[in-house]
Amino acid sequence: MKKRSRILAFLMVLVLMGSFGFDTHSATIFKDIGGLQEREAIGYLHNKGYVNGVGNGMFAPYATITTAQAIQLMVNFMELNLNDVRFVKAPLATDYFEKAINSAWYKEAFIITGVKNPVFPSDINPNQPMTTEAFVYYLIQTLELQYDLPMIKVLPQSITDNQAINPNYSGAIQRALYYGIIALDQQGNIHPNRLITRARAAQLVKNVMDYRDARERSIENTLKFEATLENTSRDDGYGMQFRMTNVSNKAVLLTYSSGQKYDYKVYDPNGKMVYQWSKDKFFTMALVDQIVKSGAYITFDEVWTYVDDEGMKVPEGVYKIVFETMFNYEDAFMTLSDTIYVDYSK
Structure with missing residues (x-):
């Protein structure tokens, strides 16, 4: 019985790992997102093929995500690919990320990221759970790189738990507030060290897509x-x-x-x-x-x-x-x- 439980747990981990992939485009309604404020974002990204469920009609909104899953998600919603790249030799994930495993489920996303979205350091741990501040940092870096946004200087907003923010991430967090990608809670906190969940990550990605669409409209307005x-x-x-x-x-x-x-x-x-x-x-x-x-x-x-x-x-x-x-x-x-x-x- 214990052996069977371990096998089921292992299979669930594998499902969660790959669930930010492209392999479904159906309009599935997940059973476990009713009442969530992120429900609309999850459904939108799912219909676009950017996120998947974990099986049995479930999304697992409160499950946390790893660095590898975050990278896969950013590749997905930015629709990055290597169609216009010609390699002298077949690329490996370890060509760009030293701790990657070349046979892992994330290998293609890591190669694409190394070539097209080099905002992640080469020594990242693919299996490291991602904090809110880290996810926001890499999300904003991705947005600014992919859309060649001009560097802006913003007047910092007051954040109650500012002392808990990694100084390396603070600038991106302030810009995320400025862009409207994130918002403080009622107490003015951002909870930077809280592990980010699948639901929260989906909402922030949808916010980035909304900002991107608004920016494209602004270009037309110019x-x-x-x-x-x-x-x-x-x-x-x-x-x-x-x-x-x-x-x-x-x-x-x-x-x-x-x-x-x-x-x-x-x-x-x-x-x-x-x-x-x-x-x-x-x-x-x-x-x-x-x-x-x-x-x-x-x-x-x-x-x-x-x-x-x-x-x-x-x-x-x-x-x-x-x-x-x-x-x-x-x-x-x-x-x-x-x-x-x-x-x-x-």
Whole structure:
């Protein structure tokens, strides 16, 4: 009897391991997710073929996931593959992850991740249970890499259990809050060290997909705005005016999520960023709405005094300035930018 129990337990582990695979696309309704707030996300991902059940109509929403399962899930929902890659020799999972087993169920996902989504360190333990903070970190890294998101500086939100967060993960967690991927509980906690469950992982992935869809809509919306950056006369440095014009045929409502409405960065002749206007500045967290009528525009005037982030005068040369404005429009986050080059000589 004990032997049979061990066999059943072993089979259940194998089912859980592979249950983020592609091998089902049916509209199965799982018996054990009724009443869960993640139910809609689980059903959506299941119908897409990104997650599976564990058998007998069950999903096991409270089971925790391992690093290997998290990697498989990210490969699935990003629909990563190696169709456009040609190898000199057949790749192995251990070519990218030293602790992987080349015959394991996750081998293909590990190879794909090593080639297409290199956000995981090579020394990860595939069987290590994943914490909430680690899952959020790798999820945000994956989102930002796959969609080439611009690096943004956000005003950190207050997190009650912030001291429990791994400092290496804190930046990604703040960006996840900013993107709306995660939310704090009623006490302001994130519970970073709590092992993430299958249900919670499914919900966060669905949130990422919602953000991705909103961003794609925002890219379409950029056609409604025109951004220009021009030099203006200033005695104290290089003056510039950024203008954003509403070129659509209707008035639009823009929402700024903080006191920071714009930013600009300066790059030296070698492409290295030497100055960022927003560095060391603090902005109030407040929603500000602004209506821009058709044909109207918003302008931002700034000056660069030819210094770097340390306050030192930069050497002579041609510098690139990228000016951008960030806002929400029709429930989508948008960034508009333009570039100008400065030939600086003392």
